[in-house]
Amino acid sequence: MNDNQTNAEQLILQAARKIFIEKGMEGARMQEIADEAGINKALLHYYFRSKDKLFQAVFLEAFQKFLPQIEMLLKSELPFIQKLELFIKNYISIMIENPYIPGFVLHELTQNPQRLAELLKNHVVVMPEFLTQLQNEINNGVIKPVDPRQIMINSLALCIFPFVARPIIQTVFFGNDAETYNAFLEQRKTSVYNFIKSAIFIEKP
Amino acid sequence: MNDNQTNAEQLILQAARKIFIEKGMEGARMQEIADEAGINKALLHYYFRSKDKLFQAVFLEAFQKFLPQIEMLLKSELPFIQKLELFIKNYISIMIENPYIPGFVLHELTQNPQRLAELLKNHVVVMPEFLTQLQNEINNGVIKPVDPRQIMINSLALCIFPFVARPIIQTVFFGNDAETYNAFLEQRKTSVYNFIKSAIFIEKP
DNA sequence: GTCTATATTGTGATAGAC
DNA sequence: GTCTATCACAATATAGAC
Secondary structure, eight states: OOTTTTHHHHHHHHHHHHHHHHHHHHHOOHHHHHHHHTSOHHHHHHHHSSHHHHHHHHHHHHHHTTHHHHHHHHHOOSOHHHHHHHHHHHHHHHHHHSTTHHHHHHHHHHHOTHHHHHHTTTTGGGHHHHHHHHHHHHHTTSBOSOOHHHHHHHHHHHHHHHHHTHHHHHHHHHTTOHHHHHHHHHHHHHHHHHHHHHHHBOOOO | OOTTTTHHHHHHHHHHHHHHHHHHHHHOOHHHHHHHHTSOHHHHHHHHSSHHHHHHHHHHHHHHTTHHHHHHHHHOOSOHHHHHHHHHHHHHHHHHHSTTHHHHHHHHHHHOTHHHHHHTTTTGGGHHHHHHHHHHHHHTTSBOSOOHHHHHHHHHHHHHHHHHTHHHHHHHHHTTOHHHHHHHHHHHHHHHHHHHHHHHBOOOO
């Protein structure tokens, strides 16, 4: 009796994570995942029955990695500006640690949008009240009169885009130097916040 | 002698465009492209030799669809704020007409980043002088002191993201109603410009 | 140029020994 | 549980008739 009971399963998941997130469902090969895990192809089926099942496991895990931050943003009682600052910092931090997940999730949801309905069953409910809160702050003269959805989507865009377009941006603007680009992404934790704040908050004289 | 000489080739390209852009290189099937074109699978190889060659044709065309706008942005002699306004309007317009190309190009370049070096050989050269012009306007006190690359990337993010994340955004914020989302995208031609202007331009008292 | 038929290789999945 | 060997079918590509 050793701790290898579930060791193979973990090795497989780890390998599948890497390959699926890098190549996507269609681009990934079971053989490549087996090689990466250092085990045999048949074992993949022994533990996960099919490629699709294995993919589901990886995708769900990747998707959920980002949900807690969004829940936090939607549910807390802080004023919007403080929520925003927290969200940007935390969200970009998670993406720096998992830089390929955003592109992966985006692509797979584009290929299979019906999956999204399933995943969001228990989560979208709080969205309307959050938009209402934002609208209230607009009515109170704290924030400029802009469609709250535009604000939300702009915030997400500024956080996520530098990760999903990484190859292009890194090549065009940073001479394809990963180190420099990582430093740039780090800066964005504050620069994105300042950018949005300047864009939507009304200056008090 | 009829005008069908190149008709088959055009039918194939049109079908390949649709299937490749929708499913990507790995997800697309030659059979599906043939069916879509209403011709036989063998004809695809007669005209384009291989799946990869056919894909190259589609990808290059898609990629180049967005280059003229970027060239315009980089090369014209207008002050930055006017360039920006023009760019956003034109760029979003093209994406509304070709909503799936941004995600397609992004995904394929992520899968195959070395392709980008080839494609950009004659284009990146003007980037440094453009960033210099932007830096000058910062020095002149027209624009807030922000890293010019952050400004560029933020502008691109705000334009492109709503298209690459369409399935998610449309579902979460718009009850999956395409009509409403299209109207929303239309609004962004002005709202994105106002957003950026508020964020980076210094108000003269 | 366009088709049918077929070759060839790739890939997910299973059988069965150990 | 883990492996080797193999199946079954999918997918790209080609040969050859018309």
